[in-house]
Amino acid sequence: MTDSNVQALSLAELTTHHSEKWSGFDSDVLPLPVAEMDFPIADPIRKVLLDMVTSSDLGYLGLVPELGAGFAKFAHERWNWIVDTSQVRVAADVGVGVVEVLRVFTQPGDSVLINSPIYQNFYNWINETRLTKIDIPFTRTGSEAEGSNPWVLDFDEVEKIYASGLKVHLLCSPHNPLGRIYSKNELIRIADMAKKYGVLVISDEIHSPLTFTPHEFTPFLTVSDAAREVGVAVTSATKAWNLAGLKCAIIVSQNDAIHKKLEEMPKAVHFRASILGAYASAAAFADGGPWLDAVIKNLDDNRFLLRDLLKDQLPTVRYNIPHNGYLAWLDMSSLNLGESPAETLLQKGRVALNPGSLYGEQSTQYVRLNFATSPEIITEAMKRIVSTLK
Ligand SMILES: Cc1ncc(COP(=O)(O)O)c(C=O)c1O
Missing domain, CATH: 3.90.1150.10 (Aspartate Aminotransferase, domain 1)
Known part of the structure; x- marks a missing residue:
């Protein structure tokens, strides 16, 4: 093989x-x-892991510019996204990344929007940070024709919630379990609303590399200046290259103010990730195509x-x-x-x-x-x- x-x-x-x-x-x-x-x-991942284990290179994780560089290479090749790698941070996993971002931007009791049915840990992350969950569920009201996805989000309802003092919209993009991809226009609308009402959008993009042609995934932070002003993406190589047990994810911003705010995260968020996970993820993004x-x-x-x-x-x-x-x-x-x-x-x-x-x-x-x-x-x-x- x-x-x-x-x-x-x-x-x-x-x-x-x-x-x-x-x-x-x-x-x-x-x-x-x-x-x-x-x-x-994948072979490049096996190689880096075997090399590190063989040479007993299993200490704490230091700076790992290879990870941001690998992600930027992949993002450019797949999505034509030029990533500023100085705004790519490391976390132990996507869950930790989302929770730490929530801790920086919210106070207990603040409200977070989700759209169910949704990846089960979204509920756990909201409980862990003592936030208040608001749910606008997807409805199965779109076309059932083969090839289409029938799950529809009522954006007028979303806007009403944004206008009511919402702090964060936790987006699952692409969506687990619906296998649904947000269109570029939907993301532009979310970004515009978030800017208008002062909502932070955390976009969990862990499934994004696994997109089937002819469908196209659009990274949230690429859609507009507004998206970059209101958005943080949390993602990893661990889903697409099957490395969940290695514990490494990235938190990506592309805006100076958000970047500065994220400096408030504890330094430990970085080195709680695993050294094997970080180098395996770098190899995945760079050479795992x-x-x-x-x-x-x-x-x-x-x-x-x-x-x-x-x-x-x-x-x-x-x-x-x-x-x-x-x-x-x-x-x-x-x-x-x-x-x-x-x-x-x-x-x-x-x-x-x-x-x-x-x-x-x-x-x-x-x-x-x-x-x-x-x-x-x-x-x-x-x-x-x-x-x-x-
Ligand atoms: C949408 C989504 N986010 C996050 C995760 C888990 O990521 P991690 O193990 O890095 O926390 C999963 C796992 O299935 C997922 O589907």
Whole structure:
């Protein structure tokens, strides 16, 4: 296998893994929750990790200009974004990055807007910082035609909340679990509103490298001067190159005033990241392009494989092919699997998916399925879901 021809590991290999996904369930359960991938890591990352371990280079993290430079190279190549690397900071992970940015810009009790269903840790980050959550959920009111994404955000409602004294809009861009990409016009509108009403936009862009053609991801900080005046992006290589356990993310601003304010973050935010994570992430951004493209090809095939399997075996399950990432958001309500379809599938079908209720209280009949694995495992998962209905 080479970086331009990546295939998922076999089930036998995967069951030896120590990660939460592969060690968190009984051995007869097929696990497809937790957003990590089942592919072997990219060669440039393997090399840097092996070199550092072999030479016992495992001390505290110092300055790591390679990381900002790698990100800037990637951002320029993929999104035509010229990043000022002096405004790329390091954090231990995206969660820590978001929480530390929130600590600088808010006081406990301030209000934060989210748009559910949303990555479950958004709720935890808001609780951790003692902020007040305001939710304007996405509604499933757009086109269900194949290729479109039906999830719609009511921007007039968003503006009303912005105008009511909101402090922060926590954006998941691209969106987990909806696989939805914000259009450039949507982001421009968010930036304009944020500037008008004094709202900070924190854009979690961790899934952005995993975007399927012809869809295009637009980094928030590229859309306008207003976006740079109101925005902070938090992202990492850990989702797209599958390095979550290595603990490294970046906090990016592109505006002097925001940059200055972020100086208030504790210095420790930087060195709490891991040295292996920082250098692996730098290698991913700088040299991981061929591997990433090969993985996107696998994921692209898998999102359609899932469509075909569902059409064939579970045609009443609603699934919109995601525009980004490897998470399928499945509406199981037609299957009558009880209060928690994920729990029923786990108990009866021995297949683990994430319960929709984690992402929003309105989503109890949904499950999130991770298709960043082999076609064989996806096919087996489908078999187990179908077997639950018998
Ligand atoms: C939108 C989003 N943000 C952040 C994370 C987690 O990032 P980290 O482990 O760097 O905190 C995930 C993981 O699935 C995610 O989907």
